[in-house]
Amino acid sequence: MATSKGTAASASTTEKSSSLQTEILLYLSTNNELNTWSYAKERGLDHQLVVGTIRSIESLGDVIKSEQHTSRSIGLTDEAKGLLRDGSYEYNIFQAIPADKGIEQPQLMKLPNANIGFAKAMSKGWLQVDKSSKPPMVKRKVDTVQDEVQHLLQRIHSLELTDSSAEEVVELKKRKLVEDVTINYFTVTKSAGFSTNISKPETDLTAEMLQSGSWKTANFKPKNFHAKGLLPSYGCLHPLLKVRTEYRQIFLEMGFTEMPTNNFVENSFWNFDALFTPQKHPARDVQDTFFLSDPAVTTKFPEEYLQKVKQVHATGAFGSIGYQYDWQLDETQKNVLRTHTTAVSTRMLYQLAQEKTFRPAKYFSIDKVFRNENLDSTHLAEFNQIEGLIADYNLTLGDLIGVLYQFFRKLGMTKLRFKPAYNPYTEPSMEIFSYHEGLQRWIEVGNSGMFRPEMLLPMGFSEDVSVIAWGLSLERPTMILYGINNIRDLVGPEVDLKMCRRNPICRVIPAKSEE
C-alpha cells in the first residue's frame, strides 16, 4: 500500500509540475523574461519548485534558456514569518485589551510572547498601567494603532523593501526578525524551439503505444548517436581460415578439383622419391623433416612403379642420366609427416596416369604440412600449403605464366615477375614475385614449375603430357594482409581470441581483368 500511495503522491506532484510548466510557458509567451524569484513570490510559490520546473522544461530540448544570478537581499526569519501571518506581538497585546475598561495584567501576560509585546507596546506609548488596583489593570492609551512591524515585514517579504541598511530594517534585524540572505535565481527567456505546447517526450516506442495509437501524439526523445551500441552475442570463424575460404573459392571458380589431403603421415616414397628428390637431399635430413618412430615404415608400394622410380634415381631412365647413386629401399619406406602437399599431388597424378585414356585434370589443395624447423616469429613446425596443378597435353612454360597471372589477378596482384629457381621435381622452376604497392617492393609470393619427366614418366604418362604447378603458403600472405608480424599471433593456442572476434570479413578483391 505504501508503494501505491507513493506513486499517487508523485503523480500529483507531476501534475502540479506539469500545470506549472504550462503556466510558465504561457507567461513567457507574453513576457520577454521571467525572473524565477519574483515569479515565485508573486504567486506565493516555493522558489525551488519554480526553478525545478524550469529545469525540467530545459531538459525537453531547445525550448527555453535560463541564466543564473545571485543577489544579496534580506529575508524574514522563521519567527518573522509567524509575525507576518499573525501580526506583531505588540499589536496583538494592544488588540487583546478591551477598548473601554482594560484588562488585568496577569491575564494579559498569558498571551504568547506577551513579555516582548508588552514591552514594545509600552515603549510605543500605546498602553498605560493602573497600579492602584490589585491586580494592576492595563488600559489602552490611544484609540487605534497601526501594526507597523507586520507592514514592514510584508514589504520585505514582497521585495518592496530590500535595503538592509534602512533604519527600520536595522531595527527588525535587532529583533532577529530579518536577516541577510543570498538568493540564487534565474532569468528565463524563450529559445529557438519555444512552444507553449510541450509534453515530456517518450524514450522509446512500445508495443502498447502501437496498439493504443498513442505514438501519434507522443513526443520521442532522439536516440543517442554519439555512443557505441550494444554488441550482439556472436560466434566467429578463424581469421586464417577465412582467408583459406577465399583461396579455395578462387580455385573452384577456375575449375579446379580439390584433392583429398587428409593424410598427414606419408612415406618417403610418395613424399620424396616419387618426386625425384634424391635420398641424400638436404630436405630429407632429420634437421628438416619429422620422421616417425611409430609407425616407422610403409611396406606396401605399387611395385612396378617403385622399380621405375628406383631406376630413374639410381641409373637414370626415360632420357635422364639420373643421380647415379645406390638407391635404398629402406630409405623410401621411412614414414614422415608430409613436408609438402605435393606428396598428395603425386598420388593423384599416379592415379590419373593409371586411367586407360588420359584426361586433362586441374587439381588444388590447401592443407597442413610439417617441417622440423627452428621456430621463430615467421616459422612454425606446421603451416598450410596452397597448391594448384594442371595436367594436359603439351602445356608450356608460357601457359604456366599465363595461369599464374589469372590466379594472382584474382588476389588483386597484377604486377608479377619470375625468377629462375631450383627445385628437384620441377624444371623449369620459377619463383613468383609480386610488386606490393603498400610495401613498395617486390615480394616473393610463391613457387612454380613444370614437373620433371623423371617424375611423370615412371607413373606411366606419355611424353607429351606436361604438368604445370604452383604453390604458396597460406600464412604468409595472411600475415601481410592483416599486418601481423608474429605468426603466433595468428595461429596456435597463444592467439588472442579478441583479435579473432574483431576480425573483419575477408574479401580478397580481384584486380580488374586486362583489356
Add this chain to the structure above:
Amino acid sequence: MPTIGVKRSLLFQELGRTYTDEEFDQLCFDYGLELDKIEPIPDSTDVEYKVEIPANRYDILCLEGLSRALNIFLQKAELPKFTLSNQKSIRMKILPNTQRIRPFVVGAVLRNVSFTPDSYNSFIKLQDKLHQNLCRNRTLVAIGTHDLDTIQPPFIYDAREPKQIKFRSLNQQKEMQADEMLEFYAKDTHLRRYVSIIQDSDVYPVIYDSNNVVLSLPPIINGDHSKMSVKTKNVFIECTAVDLHKANTVLNTMLTMFAQYCSKPFEIEPVEVEQVDGKVIVYPNLAERFESVSVKKINQRIGINVDAQTAATLLNRMSLRATVLDADTLRVEIPVTRTDILHFCDIAEDCAVAYGFNNIVKTVPKTSCIGNQFELNRVSDLIRHSVAEAGFTEALTFTLCSCSDVAEKFGKTIENIPAVHIANPKTQEFQIGRTTLLPGLLKTIFKNQDTQPIQLFEVSDIILKDATQETGSRNERHLCALFYNRTPGFEIIHGLLDRIMTLVKIPYNESQSGNEGYYLNNQYEDSAFFPGSYAQVIVKGQNVGVIGVLHPNVIEQFGLKVPCSALEINIEPFV
C-alpha cells in the same frame, strides 16, 4: 640454398665493368641468383656481395665460377676447354681395409699454380661450401688439398686401427694418436660435427705418402706436413668418399674452378688410382656429354618460337656449347661442370633462362575442367559455419603436441593411446600427432581465460595409428567444442550437439539402442571427465565421440580456474 660471399671489387674486375647494386641485382635475378645482402668490409671502401646460388649449381659456388658463368651469359667469354696433361701420372693405391669404412678415393694435381691472397682464400672457401652442401657435411665426400712439393708419391689410401695412426695434424704442435685426436677434435667448435662420422669404426681412413707421412685423416683433418699456403705451387687434391659419383663431382669442381691459375690454364694433371682389385682408373674424368636436342621440343616446352641458331646462341650463354646440326637439331655439349643437366628438360630450361622468363609471351591453357570440392572439406565448412552461427568462436591449434598433452593431463597413459610418434622432435612440444583436439583448445582458453564465458570450437584433423592403412596411420576429422564458465553449462554443449544433429538430419533415438539416430550412452566413465558427467555420443549405433564436464584434475593440469564442458566428435560419418 647456399650463399657465397664475394668482394664486389674483385667480381667487377672479373666482369670487366662496374654495376650499380640495382643493376647487379637485376643480372642475378635474370640468371636465377639472388643478391641476398650487401655487407660492408671493415676498414675498407669495398663491400661483400652475398649471393644465393641454386643448390644444384656447384660450378658457381666461388668467385671464379660465378664470374665465369656471368661473363659467358653476357657473351663476354666462352666456356673454357679443360684438358689433361700427358705428364707421367702420380699413383695412389687403395688398400682393402678402406672398403669397410670409406671405400672410394679420387685425386688430381694442379701444376704451377699462382695464387694471390684473394684466390687462395676463394680456394679454401670453395672447399668449405662443397663440404657443407654436396659432401653433406663430409659424410659423403671429404676433400684434402696438399702442397705436393712436401710429400713423396706414390700415395696409399688405407684404413688402420686408431692406435696405429700417429701424426701432427694441421696447425698442431704435437703428434697425436688418431683416437686421441678424435677426442681432441670432439671439443673443437668447427670440427666436432665430423668426429662421429668415423669415431665408432674399428679402423680410420688415412692417406700416407711413400715416406709414411700422413697426408690426411679423412674426413676429419689433414696433416700439418703437407699444409698449403698462398705460396704453394703444386697442389695435390684427394677426395675420399662413400659415393663415387659425388667424389668425382667434387674433384672436378675444385679442378675446373682453380685450373685457371695454372701456368697452362685449364690443364690438369691426372692421378692413377689403383683399386683394391688391381684395376687402375685415371682421374679426373673430364669427358663432356653430348645430347642431340630438338629445337621444336624446346619451343614446345617453353612456349617460344626460336630457330636453331637462336636456340644455340641461348644455350651457349648458359655454358652449354651448342652447334646446329640441322633446322631442328642441336648438338649440345654438356661440360663436366654442369652436373645439374640430367635430362632434356634441363637444357630446355637453360634456353628459357637465357631467353628471359619475363620475355615469354603468356598464354592461357585451354584445359577445360569442372571444379569439385572434396566432400569432407565441404561438410567440415558447413559444420564450421553452423557452430559459429551458434555463437562459438573458432580456434586453430597445432597438430603436433607432447605425449602428456593427450595422456597424463587427462589421467591416461600414452601406451594406451593410438598416437603416431615422432622420431626426431626438436622440442618436447612435438612428440606425437594429436589424437584429440581438446588439448589445443584448452591451451587456447588458458591464454584467454580472463573473460568468461568462453565458447570455443575447432574442426580439424587428428592423427590415429591404424594398421589397416598404407602408412599405418590415418587422419580423422573432428569437431571439438568447449564451454568455459563459472558454471559448467553442460546443457549448452549438449544443446550444441542436438543442434548439429538437427542440421545433419540425424533424429534423436528415444530407445537408446539400435542403429538408428543418435543418443548418449552414459554407462562408462572416462578419466578426462567428472564422474556421472560423461557420455559417449552414439550415432547410428557407432561411438563417434564424447560429451561431458571435464574432470577438475584436467582443469588443473591445463592451468584453468573454472569448470568446462566439452564435446568432441568424429564428423566423417556425416559426409
